[in-house]
Amino acid sequence: MTTARRVVRERIDPRLTASLFANYRSAVDAMLELVDNAVDSRIPGRPLRVDVALRPGRIVLTVTGGRGMGPAELERDYLRWGASRKRAGDRIGRYGQGGKAAIGHLGNRFSIIASRAGDASAVGFEDDAYRDRSRLRTYELHSRSKPVDAELGFIRIEVGEVDRKVEPKRLMARLGEVYRPLLEAVDIAVTVDRAPVAVAPWDVVERHDIAVRGGGRIVRGWFGLLADPPPSSVVAGIRVYHLGRLIGSPDWFGHPGPALHPGLNRLVGEVELPHIPVTMNKSDVDRDSPEWLAVETRLHSLLAPIVRRLARAESDGVEPSAVRTAEQVRRILARALRLLESGKLFESEAGTGGGEGPGGQLTLERAERPASPPAPDEDAPGGAEPASPDGAEARPRPPRPTGAGGGRGTAEVVVRALDPRLRSAMVVEDGVRRVVINSRYPLFEVRRGDLWYQLETALREVCVTIPEATVPEFERKVNELMLVSLSLTGRPKRRKAGAAPRQSKGAWAK
Numbered sequence: 005m006t007t008a009r010r011v012v013r014e015r016i017d018p019r020l021t022a023s024l025f026a027n028y029r030s031a032v033d034a035m036l037e038l039v040d041n042a043v044d045s046r047i048p049g050r051p052l053r054v055d056v057a058l059r060p061g062r063i064v065l066t067v068t069g070g071r072g073m074g075p076a077e078l079e080r081d082y083l084r085w086g087a088s089r090k091r092a093g094d095r096i097g098r099y100g101q102g103g104k105a106a107i108g109h110l111g112n113r114f115s116i117i118a119s120r121a122g123d124a125s126a127v128g129f130e131d132d133a134y135r136d137r138s139r140l141r142t143y144e145l146h147s148r149s150k151p152v153d154a155e156l157g158f159i160r161i162e163v164g165e166v167d168r169k170v171e172p173k174r175l176m177a178r179l180g181e182v183y184r185p186l187l188e189a190v191d192i193a194v195t196v197d198r199a200p201v202a203v204a205p206w207d208v209v210e211r212h213d214i215a216v217r218g219g220g221r222i223v224r225g226w227f228g229l230l231a232d233p234p235p236s237s238v239v240a241g242i243r244v245y246h247l248g249r250l251i252g253s254p255d256w257f258g259h260p261g262p263a264l265h266p267g268l269n270r271l272v273g274e275v276e277l278p279h280i281p282v283t284m285n286k287s288d289v290d291r292d293s294p295e296w297l298a299v300e301t302r303l304h305s306l307l308a309p310i311v312r313r314l315a316r317a318e319s320d321g322v323e324p325s326a327v328r329t330a331e332q333v334r335r336i337l338a339r340a341l342r343l344l345e346s347g348k349l350f351e352s353e354a355g356t357g358g359g360e361g362p363g364g365q366l367t368l369e370r371a372e373r374p375a376s377p378p379a380p381d382e383d384a385p386g387g388a389e390p391a392s393p394d395g396a397e398a399r400p401r402p403p404r405p406t407g408a409g410g411g412r413g414t415a416e417v418v419v420r421a422l423d424p425r426l427r428s429a430m431v432v433e434d435g436v437r438r439v440v441i442n443s444r445y446p447l448f449e450v451r452r453g454d455l456w457y458q459l460e461t462a463l464r465e466v467c468v469t470i471p472e473a474t475v476p477e478f479e480r481k482v483n484e485l486m487l488v489s490l491s492l493t494g495r496p497k498r499r500k501a502g503a504a505p506r507q508s509k510g511a512w513a514k
Contacts, residue, residue: 018137018138018139018140019137019138020137021085021101021104021105021108021137022108022135022137024101024104024105024108025105025108025109025135026109027105027109027284027285028105028106028109028285029287030168031109031110031168031169031170032170032171032174032175032178033285034105034106034109034110034168035056035063035065035106035110035170035175036178036179036182036286037102037103037105037106037285038065038103038106038107038161039054039056039065039179039183039194040096040097040102040103040249040286041097041102041103042054042065042067042070042159043096043183043186043192043248043249044095044096044097045067045070045071045072045157045159046069046070046071046191046192047069047070047071047121047157050069051069051190051191051192051193052067052068052069052070052191052192052193053067053068053069053192053193053194053195054066054067054192054193054194054195055068055194055195055198056175056194056195056196056197057197058170058172058175058196058197061111061164061165061166062111062162062163062164062166063110063111063162063163063166063170064160064161064162064163065159065160065161065162065163066158066159066160067157067158067159067160068152068156068157068158069156069157070121070157070159071120071121071157072118072119072120072121072123072156072157072158072159073118073119073120073157073159074118074119074120074123074127075127075145077118077120078116078118078127078129078145082103082104082116083104083141083143085101085104086101095247096246096247096249096286101284102284102285107134107161107163108134108135109168110163110166110168110170111134111163111164111165111166111167111168112132112133112134112135112164112165112167113130113131113132113133113134113163113164113165114130114131114134114161114162114163114164115128115129115130115131115161115162115164116128116129116130116159116160116161116162117148117158117159117160118158118159118160119150119157119158119159120157121155121156121157122154122155123150123154124150124154125147125148125149125150126147126148126149126150126158127145127146127147127148128145128146128148129143129144129145129146131143172196172197172199175196176196176199176201179194179196179201180201180202180203181250182249182250183201183248183249183250184203184243184250184274185245185248185274185276186248186249187201187202187203188203189248191248206228206272207230207231207235208228208229208230208231208272209228209229209230209231210228210229211226211227211228212226212227212228212310213225213226214226214227214273214275214303214306216302216303216306217302218295218298218299218301218302218303219277219279219280219294219295219296219298219299220279220295220298221278221279221295223275223276223277223299223302223303224275224276225242225273225274225275225276226273226274227242227271227272227273227307227310228271228272228273229270229271229272229310229314230269230270230271230272231270232270233269234269234270238272239253239254240254240261240262240268240269240270240271240272241253241254241255241256241261241271241272241273242254242255242256242257242271242272242273242274242275242303242307243255243272243273243274243275244275244277244280244289245274245275245276245277246276246277246278246280246282246286246289247276247278248276249286251277251282251286251287251288251289252286252287252288252289254272256268256307257299257300257303257304257307258300258301258304259304259307259308259311260431260433262423263422263423263426263429264420264422264426264429264431264440265311265314265315265420265422266421266422266423266444267314267315267317268311268314268315270314271307271310271311271314275303277289277299279295280293280295280296280299281293281295281296322419322420322421322443323443323453325453326419326443326452326453326458327418327419329453329454329455329458330417330418330419330441330458330462331417332455333417333455333458333459333462334415334416334417334462336459336489336492336493337415337417337459337462337463337466337489339492340463340485340488340489340492341466415430415436415437415438415439415465415466416436416437416438416439417438417439417441417458417462418438418439418440418441419440419441419443419453419458420440420441420442420443421442421443421444422440422442422443422444422445423442423444424442424444424445424446426442426445427441427442427445427447427448427461428440428441428442428445428461428462428464428465429442429465430465430466430468430469439461439462439465439466441453441458441461441462448461455493459486459489459490459493460486463482463485463486463489464482466485467481467482467485
C-alpha cells in the first residue's frame, strides 16, 4: 500500500514584525538604531550630517550627505524585512529589521522622503497606522522636491503619534558616547534640536597604545589611567567599538571590575573590533564566537600588569588588625570545612541525619572534640597547632593554594576596600580562590572588622559555592556552619557592666 505524498511549507505571520517593536530597552535605544542606518549610508571622504528634531508627539530625523535612497532602494532594502545587503565588517547593521522596528517602537505614524546622491528630485510615502501589522504594506510613491543640492543624498523620516518620552539632554549624551570615534574624526556631525553633539577629550595621566593580533586581525586602540581620584562622571572600563559604534557596556576582558578592585575605577580605554560579530541590536558582542574569545584572551594578558598594579595600590588603607583577623577566620573555616567534607556536617535535612544529637545532627560538643586520632591540619605541617594565649600574636602563614576547579576546601580570606554596596565576594585570582571582605561596607565599619563579623561574612560566601542548594537549605547550612565555627573559637568572656566591647582574640582550637 502506498501512502499519499504530502507537502508542508513554512509560513510567516506579518504580525511577527510587531514583536520586533518591543525589542528596545528605551526610546533612546530606538533612536540609536535610526542613526545607525544613517551612519551606514556614509560616502568615503564626504562628511555626513544627522539632524534630530524632538517635538511633542513627533520626531524628525534628517540625514544629508550620504548615499540616500531611490525607489529601488526603498523597496529592495528599506521595506524588506529580514534581508540586508550589508556585510559583516562593512556596515553596522546587517539584519534588515532595526530601523523599521525602531519606528514602530516610537510611534504609530511615519512618513519618509528620500533621494539618491545625484538625483534631482525625491520620492516619498506615508503610513498612518504603522503598528497595525495584520498585513504587509504596499505603498504608492509620490514625487517630492529635494531640499538639498542634487549631488547630496537625502533622507527625512518623520515619526508621528509618538508615545515614548525622549529627553533631549539624555539623547545628546548617549549620541556622544556611542559615536565618539566618528564624532572626534569629524566623519559625522550630529545635532539635536539644532544643538551640536560634542565630545570632550579623555583626560588621562597615563596612556598606552594597543596594536596586537587577536581573532585574525590587528586590534587597535588604547588604554590609560584617569587622575586619582577619578571623576565620578566617567564609567571605567575598556569601550568596545564596532565600525565606530559603541557596543554594550565597558568591558574588562576577564578581569574583575571596580566592584572588587576599586582602584580599577582609574582604568579606561577604547578598542575597535570590526571583525567581531555583534547581537541584533548592538547591545553586546557574540561572546561565544571564536573571534571574541581570541581577542578576550589576548587583551586579558595585555591588561594584566596594569590591573595587578592598581589592585596592589588599593590595599594600603586596610588596618593590620583586620588582616590578622582574616587569617584567623581562614584557620577556623579550614577546620569547620573538614567536618563538611568528612560527611558529618550537612549530610541530611534536620531530623534525618546520623549524628549524635537530636534528629541525627552533629552536636557542638562533638564538633569541639575532634575524632581520635585527630585529623592532621592540612594548613599546618605536623598536625594541629596548639592554641596560644593570644591568637593575634601568632604569625600568619599563607594557605595552601587551591585551584579554581577543586573542591570547596579552604579559600584565602582577604580584606579589601571595595564598592560600599558590596559586602563580600568569592573570586579566583591566579588560580587561588579568595573570599574578599569589603572594608568599606557599612557594617564592617560599625563592627570594626571583628572576628564574628568576618567569620559570618566568609562562611556565607563559602556556603554559596555548595551546589544545588535552595534558599532554606542555604540558610540552614549557614547557621550550622556558624555554630560549628564558633565552637572552634575561644568563647568571649562576659564583660563587666559599662566596659567597652573589645575584639575577641580567642584561639581557634581548644
